Amino acid sequence: MKLHDLLKSLYLLGPFPGGNPEISSVENNHRKVREGSLFICIKGYTADGHDFAPEAVERGAVAIVSERKLEVGVPVVIVPDTTRAKAILADAFYGHPSKQFHLTGITGTNGKTTTSHLIERIFADAGSKTGLIGTMYTKIGDVKLETKNTTPESLVLQKTFRKMADSGVKHAVMEVSSHALDLGRVHGTDFNVAVFTNLTQDHLDYHKTMDRYKYAKSLLFSQLGNTYSGTAPKFAILNADDAATVDFIRATAAHVLTYGIDKKADLRAVDIVLSPQGTAFTLETAGRTFPVKMKQVGKFNVYNALAAIGAAAVSGISLEDAIRSLERIKGVAGRFELVNAGQDFTIIVDYAHTPDSLENVLATIREFAEKDIYVIAGCGGNRDSAKRPLMAKIACDYATNPILTSDNPRNEDPIEILRDMEKGVQGRDYKVIPDRKEAIEFAVNEAKTGDVILIAGKGHETYQEIKGIKYDFDDRVIARNAVLNKA
Ligand SMILES: CC(=O)N[C@H]1[C@@H](OP(=O)(O)OP(=O)(O)OC[C@H]2O[C@@H](n3ccc(=O)[nH]c3=O)[C@H](O)[C@@H]2O)O[C@H](CO)[C@@H](O)[C@@H]1O[C@H](C)C(=O)N[C@@H](C)C(=O)N[C@H](CCC(=O)O)C(=O)O
Numbered sequence: 001m002k003l004h005d006l007l008k009s010l011y012l013l014g015p016f017p018g019g020n021p022e023i024s025s026v027e028n029n030h031r032k033v034r035e036g037s038l039f040i041c042i043k044g045y046t047a048d049g050h051d052f053a054p055e056a057v058e059r060g061a062v063a064i065v066s067e068r069k070l071e072v073g074v075p076v077v078i079v080p081d082t083t084r085a086k087a088i089l090a091d092a093f094y095g096h097p098s099k100q101f102h103l104t105g106i107t108g109t110n111g112k113t114t115t116s117h118l119i120e121r122i123f124a125d126a127g128s129k130t131g132l133i134g135t136m137y138t139k140i141g142d143v144k145l146e147t148k149n150t151t152p153e154s155l156v157l158q159k160t161f162r163k164m165a166d167s168g169v170k171h172a173v174m175e176v177s178s179h180a181l182d183l184g185r186v187h188g189t190d191f192n193v194a195v196f197t198n199l200t201q202d203h204l205d206y207h208k209t210m211d212r213y214k215y216a217k218s219l220l221f222s223q224l225g226n227t228y229s230g231t232a233p234k235f236a237i238l239n240a241d242d243a244a245t246v247d248f249i250r251a252t253a254a255h256v257l258t259y260g261i262d263k264k265a266d267l268r269a270v271d272i273v274l275s276p277q278g279t280a281f282t283l284e285t286a287g288r289t290f291p292v293k294m295k296q297v298g299k300f301n302v303y304n305a306l307a308a309i310g311a312a313a314v315s316g317i318s319l320e321d322a323i324r325s326l327e328r329i330k331g332v333a334g335r336f337e338l339v340n341a342g343q344d345f346t347i348i349v350d351y352a353h354t355p356d357s358l359e360n361v362l363a364t365i366r367e368f369a370e371k372d373i374y375v376i377a378g379c380g381g382n383r384d385s386a387k388r389p390l391m392a393k394i395a396c397d398y399a400t401n402p403i404l405t406s407d408n409p410r411n412e413d414p415i416e417i418l419r420d421m422e423k424g425v426q427g428r429d430y431k432v433i434p435d436r437k438e439a440i441e442f443a444v445n446e447a448k449t450g451d452v453i454l455i456a457g458k459g460h461e462t463y464q465e466i467k468g469i470k471y472d473f474d475d476r477v478i479a480r481n482a483v484l485n486k487a
């Protein structure tokens with residue numbers, strides 16, 4: 001593609017810079033630049049891409065997009081915001097791929113990964129080739145690719161969309177994090193359906209206030225488009241029981257479908273019966289009722305199921321088919337995942353790493369537990385420190401045997417993180433075991449017949465990140481080995 005053709009997508013007011021080279025790739029990391037690349041300079045949190053423009057040209061960049069004047073011997077396009085320009089150029093360079101399939105985006109503090117997997121399964125069962133982008137991986141059909149972020153930055157995202165379109169994906173589902181919305185990673189992406197799960201405290205290190213966090217989430221709905229814009233109608237699927245939904249309804253011009261349990265909603269679950277083996281409820285919608293019996297455990301999973309049914313229903317899948325698919329799903333890795341190595345107590349590994357998710361999971365366990373509840377909980381380093389005392393308090397409020405430990409300390413001192421947690425549990429009865437493996441082994445060795453151990457926070461993760469290094473670490477493997485080694 002010629003530079004000038006690509007630049008048309010930016011609707012620049014001034015003249016194009018001299019020279020109209022062929023653009024072979026668009027890059028924002030100078031190390032990926034090759035002959036014919038367009039290099040976009042991004043001022044990030046830790047580095048300034050403008051500093052790498054000369055090296056990018058040495059490596060073969062034939063044009064630069066910049067926020068300021070640069071003398072580097074190739075055409076330089078100046079724009080007010082290179083991050084925004086990058087998303088628009090990425091969409092144009094890869095041929096507007098998100099318009100070539102049906103795309104559902106999911107935002108919310110908790111439940112994005114779970115709900116995206118439910119929706120993907122419903123579409124796959126309906127016979128479509130599917131794509132999925134999220135915390136655990138990117139998936140195109142059955143092929144899994146590694147991901148760095150829950151929502152990739154715009155160049156990676158649009159390139160992934162291109163691969164999906166080229167491989168015949170008909171329905172794609174992706175998690176849209178609040179960071180991604182705030183950093184414009186999904187500008188230029190054409191969503192058909194946008195789903196909201198819930199809003200509770202997390203990521204205040206980044207957003208600073210809950211209002212700004214909510215505003216970031218609202219962007220998915222305000223940017224969705226009109227009731228009929230682009231290639232198809234647009235739908236917002238919103239949780240009626242969450243206070244933020246009122247704001248999101250006002251923010252969106254798309255069709256709105258609500259779901260919920262406590263408040264009136266277009267899709268409502270009533271007569272919920274929880275059990276350790278699964279959950280049954282009746283779906284009420286438009287004067288009709290449907291029985292649902294799923295294997296997922298806990299009231300919070302009823303919300304995820306309703307959101308998935310809503311997303312499927314507005315995308316042409318019958319309620320009966322959506323429910324049938326949901327009922328077949330066994331579970332999502334690392335979400336309320338049972339570890340069974342022949343022990344006579346229950347071990348659950350769960351990705352609860354926010355106050356709300358930890359409370360939901362522990363409340364669910366409390367519903368059924370007849371004996372002691374051990375919880376092993378930690379908090380990640382370089383992340384919202386305000387959630388630390390809250391999570392420790394929840395651990396102590398719900399478990400008989402709370403054990404505070406490390407999650408991914410990243411670049412923080414694990415002991416300092418634990419001190420922050422302990423501020424929430426002064427005078428309470430708990431144990432601190434900073435080494436996560438030792439904490440798991442301790443609980444397994446102590447547990448008696450009928451007890452429950454919840455290992456919270458890392459779910460599917462197969463590493464522990466300490467000072468920039470990722471060490472092999474899998475809660476499920478460690479728990480299993482601890483059981484096998486138990487005297
Ligand atoms: C705060 C944040 O989101 N930061 C993202 C941002 O990094 P940054 O601003 O620090 O980038 P930088 O390192 O300063 O580099 C600036 C520019 O210089 C370029 N550069 C830099 C160095 C060099 O040698 N050459 C070069 O060209 C870089 O390619 C970049 O274009 O841009 C990077 C690349 O696009 C992202 O990977 C990075 O995410 C980091 C890894 C991150 O941890 N983000 C988390 C907070 C996040 O986004 N989390 C959410 C979800 C959480 C949830 O699920 O709840 C997510 O979506 O994953």
Ligand SMILES: Nc1ncnc2c1ncn2[C@@H]1O[C@H](COP(=O)(O)OP(=O)(O)OP(=O)(O)O)[C@@H](O)[C@H]1O
Nearest residue numbers: 109110111112113114135300303335350351352357
């Ligand atoms: N609808 C829900 N409401 C509250 N908590 C939930 C809900 N669904 C799942 N959870 C809890 O939150 C944890 C994380 O779930 P999930 O991975 O689906 O969320 P996520 O939004 O993708 O998280 P992340 O932002 O880290 O990617 C689960 O392990 C469970 O404990």
Ligand SMILES: N[C@H](CCC[C@H](N)C(=O)O)C(=O)O
Nearest residue numbers: 353379380383407408457458
């Ligand atoms: N997407 C979340 C995941 C947190 C998982 C937890 N294990 C931690 O490391 O804090 C984040 O990056 O904040």
Ligand SMILES: [Mg+2]
Nearest residue numbers: 112113135175
């Ligand atoms: Mg996720």
